[in-house]
Amino acid sequence: MKPEKLNLESMNIPDHKKQLLKEAFPEVFGEGDKVDFEKLKAALGEQVEQPGKERFGLSWAGKSKLIQIIQEQSRGTLRPAKEESVDWDTTENVFIEGDNLEVLKLLQKSYLGKIKMIYIDPPYNTGKDFVYPDDFSDSLKNYFEITGQTDSEGKKITANPESSGRYHSNWLNMMYPRLFLARNLLSDDGVIFISIDDNEIANLRKICDDIYGEDNFIACIIWQKKQSPQNDASYFSAMHDYILVYAKMAKVNRSATMGFERYLFPREEEQNMRYSNPDNDMRGPWASVDCTCNKTSIERPNLYYPIINPKSKKEILPSTQRVWRYEKKSMQILLKENRIWWGEDGNNFPRQKRFLSEVQGGIVPSTWWEREFASDNQTARREIRSLFKEGEGDFDTPKPTRLISRMMQLSMKDDIVLDFFAGSCTTAHAVLDLNKEDGSSRKYIMVQLPEPYSEDSESFKAGYKTIADIGKERIRRVIKTIKKEKKGKLDLEDNRQDLGFRVYKLDTSSFKQWQAKTDDGEKAVADKIDMFVDPFIQKRTPEDILAEIMLKSGFELSVKIEEQKIGKKKIYSVSDGALLIYLEDEITEDIIKAVAEKEPHQFICLDVAFHKRDDLKANAVLTFKSRKNADGTPKTIFKTV
Numbered sequence: 001m002k003p004e005k006l007n008l009e010s011m012n013i014p015d016h017k018k019q020l021l022k023e024a025f026p027e028v029f030g031e032g033d034k035v036d037f038e039k040l041k042a043a044l045g046e047q048v049e050q051p052g053k054e055r056f057g058l059s060w061a062g063k064s065k066l067i068q069i070i071q072e073q074s075r076g077t078l079r080p081a082k083e084e085s086v087d088w089d090t091t092e093n094v095f096i097e098g099d100n101l102e103v104l105k106l107l108q109k110s111y112l113g114k115i116k117m118i119y120i121d122p123p124y125n126t127g128k129d130f131v132y133p134d135d136f137s138d139s140l141k142n143y144f145e146i147t148g149q150t151d152s153e154g155k156k157i158t159a160n161p162e163s164s165g166r167y168h169s170n171w172l173n174m175m176y177p178r179l180f181l182a183r184n185l186l187s188d189d190g191v192i193f194i195s196i197d198d199n200e201i202a203n204l205r206k207i208c209d210d211i212y213g214e215d216n217f218i219a220c221i222i223w224q225k226k227q228s229p230q231n232d233a234s235y236f237s238a239m240h241d242y243i244l245v246y247a248k249m250a251k252v253n254r255s256a257t258m259g260f261e262r263y264l265f266p267r268e269e270e271q272n273m274r275y276s277n278p279d280n281d282m283r284g285p286w287a288s289v290d291c292t293c294n295k296t297s298i299e300r301p302n303l304y305y306p307i308i309n310p311k312s313k314k315e316i317l318p319s320t321q322r323v324w325r326y327e328k329k330s331m332q333i334l335l336k337e338n339r340i341w342w343g344e345d346g347n348n349f350p351r352q353k354r355f356l357s358e359v360q361g362g363i364v365p366s367t368w369w370e371r372e373f374a375s376d377n378q379t380a381r382r383e384i385r386s387l388f389k390e391g392e393g394d395f396d397t398p399k400p401t402r403l404i405s406r407m408m409q410l411s412m413k414d415d416i417v418l419d420f421f422a423g424s425c426t427t428a429h430a431v432l433d434l435n436k437e438d439g440s441s442r443k444y445i446m447v448q449l450p451e452p453y454s455e456d457s458e459s460f461k462a463g464y465k466t467i468a469d470i471g472k473e474r475i476r477r478v479i480k481t482i483k484k485e486k487k488g489k490l491d492l493e494d495n496r497q498d499l500g501f502r503v504y505k506l507d508t509s510s511f512k513q514w515q516a517k518t519d520d521g522e523k524a525v526a527d528k529i530d531m532f533v534d535p536f537i538q539k540r541t542p543e544d545i546l547a548e549i550m551l552k553s554g555f556e557l558s559v560k561i562e563e564q565k566i567g568k569k570k571i572y573s574v575s576d577g578a579l580l581i582y583l584e585d586e587i588t589e590d591i592i593k594a595v596a597e598k599e600p601h602q603f604i605c606l607d608v609a610f611h612k613r614d615d616l617k618a619n620a621v622l623t624f625k626s627r628k629n630a631d632g633t634p635k636t637i638f639k640t641v
């Protein structure tokens with residue numbers, strides 16, 4: 001009897017899709033657990049497209065290979081970099097340095113359906129920016145070469161020039177798999193915001209329709225990014241960017257319980273100032289609004305009637321082209337409840353009193369975001385400059401924090417926001433500022449490529465070798481600023497805020513077995529390396545191994561890890577004992593018993609710890625199987641690695 005082996009691969013996408021299909025159509029799965037297409041067609045009836053029919057859609061060079069890129073499982077891991085982190089033990093914020101395609105694959109097991117909002121600001125494909133060339137034959141080697149982390153020459157980071165025969169195709173090939181994998185991470189009520197300009201808006205909208213579904217299109221926001229036009233523009237000076245908004249699942253109607261629900265923008269102080277209380281009404285400040293409306297083309301006699309002014313006792317009628325907003329009965333109630341205002345001296349034309357306490361809790365968003373409302377690019381640059389010394393924090397294309405705060409106000413309060421083209425980490429900055437402002441506890445995951453700065457740049461000279469370095473340093477500096485502002489008050493209930501972040505870095509797996517498997521095929525593994533002595537590749541720490549096991553067992557990167565002891569041996573408790581990990585090179589019956597008594601949901605130990613004693617292994621399997629939940633399932637899932 002053998003224990004299950006921990007699967008070190010990232011999530012298998014076709015398996016996941018099959019599971020979803022199974023939940024919806026259990027009847028179409030036949031022999032060998034395979035889909036019976038005839039049954040599926042029958043189940044869908046009229047909904048099936050006839051084969052060979054010409055279809056509407058966007059096509060480009062390389063599209064057919066994308067499914068392979070999406071399905072290729074990652075062989076990587078995320079290694080903790082504690083020394084670059086802040087408050088590692090307590091924080092729930094995460095920064096990941098790496099290529100986002102590989103990282104999105106690695107996040108699938110732990111964050112499937114858990115992200116409330118995604119914001120991305122990808123390269124716009126202007127002809128000058130770098131578009132990551134994926135190479136799925138060896139994606140990690142490709143990553144190390146692109147980011148200059150190999151000893152060899154390395155690939156040069158180059159722009160995707162307009163003259164390239166595959167200008168749009170290159171960009172679409174980069175974007176499509178990332179958007180596809182990102183959708184899996186969104187919760188059912190989640191939403192994605194994507195910044196873009198005219199270079200790729202048309203194509204982006206098409207692929208988003210493809211991946212997210214046309215019905216889940218929410219809005220295309222126009223954001224005024226500049227204050228004044230550029231006089232040297234050849235034709236028009238572009239003053240705006242777009243922000244495409246798609247829901248994972250839009251609500252089918254307003255009262256539907258499932259799907260993305262947008263919040264309102266908070267009312268600004270200035271808007272509240274329009275309310276006053278000249279008659280000392282007990283219900284508080286109010287503003288007067290018109291209580292008539294246009295007659296429209298349909299006659300509405302029930303809305304045209306006289307009302308009596310309480311002071312002059314005169315009959316008052318709306319003007320001939322207008323009618324009252326309410327029927328007589330409702331108007332009588334308004335009059336009785338002192339909700340009709342006749343002016344200071346009681347002789348004005350009547351208006352309705354709208355109380356501040358009764359107006360909708362906020363402002364409905366529109367698709368037009370002016371710079372006064374969501375800030376602009378100039379402010380974005382100023383925000384970075386104010387944190388770094390002159391020239392040090394060089395970053396060409398930051399977004400303003402206020403722009404991203406606006407998106408968060410509409411879509412999340414205490415959930416996770418993911419930005420996988422993080423750049424200088426404006427999104428993390430916006431989370432920190434907005435949490436400070438409104439007391440919420442949003443959490444962030446930033447993913448950024450260690451895209452190297454050129455050696456003659458000011459940032460490089462100041463010690464920031466990559467854009468990822470600038471992003472991390474920006475977060476540290478914002479944290480410092482907030483700590484300074486809240487000095488002495490951080491422990492008070494109202495001032496508590498998560499001011500830390502964990503740094504992880506993309507790398508190859510820490511397990512030899514897995515690396516060798518991919519290079520040489522499974523059979524060669526045991527011949528080539530003595531995994532039974534040490535299963536790990538050199539220079540990997542227990543933290544690296546723990547993080548990999550956690551990630552591949554589906555635990556979030558921010559979970560709490562505690563070191564405990566069983567006798568003299570160390571054991572790691574993840575997420576308050578839900579997962580116990582034993583990394584010592586020898587295990588005994590007593591340790592197995594002690595672990596079983598703790599009843600974790602999962603227990604993982606090294607295969608080598610059994611020293612080829614199959615009897616001990618079989619015993620361990622039985623020990624864990626014998627402790628059962630009420631429904632007969634084992635209390636603990638036992639795996640080796």
Ligand SMILES: C[S@@+](CC[C@H](N)C(=O)[O-])C[C@H]1O[C@@H](n2cnc3c(N)ncnc32)[C@H](O)[C@@H]1O
Binds near residue numbers: 399467
């Ligand atoms: C337009 S910038 C984002 C700017 C960001 N919104 C800000 O305010 O600072 C796009 C970023 O995506 C990064 N990037 C490009 N390809 C990437 C990849 N494959 N993985 C991770 N990051 C990538 C680039 O290095 C660049 O910094």
